[in-house]
Amino acid sequence: MRNDMYNRFELHRNWVDTSGQEGEQLRLQDVDFREFDISDICLEQSFMASCTFEDLSLSNMDFHASLTDVDISEARFEGVLFYGVTLRNIKGIEEANVQSIHVGSDDKPIILKGQEARDWLRMKAEESI
Incomplete structure (x- = not known):
């Protein structure tokens, strides 16, 4: 299962890169x-449902x-990076340790930061309902 998942991660990175x-x-x-060690995993432009990121460090990831x-x-x-993210029914926003998130474009x-970032996540999740 683990090797299969890492293969899927690699296929996805290739899909994004090309x-x-x-x-x-x-x-x-x-x-x-x-x-999984997701520190170098590309998750941008993916679709994830009913997954858990509980208690993980998600520094500098592209969501x-x-x-x-x-x-x-x-x-x-x-x-x-949360620019362009779609959030629906996100659990644990209040319990998350949100230091900083990027919600704008490169331009x-x-x-x-902190509560302002948490409020944005909550608002973005409610917007998608």
Whole structure:
């Protein structure tokens, strides 16, 4: 299972790097990311449902993705890119350790910290309902 998942991560990175010409877009359901080292994993433009990121350090990750029914309880966010993200039914926003998130584009960077970042995550998740 682990090797298969890392192969899927690599196929997705290839898909992103080639603008969909090669590889395969990542679509995951019911994955507990605590079982994997995701520090160098490309998750941008992926679709994830019912996954858990509970208690993980998500520093400098790109979450330009679709996240539905995911659990971020106790996860640590620092420098995480959320520009273009779709959030639905996110669990654990209040319990997450949100240091800073980037919600703007490269041209217009917007960095939110602490409670302001948490409020943005909550608002963005409610917007998608």
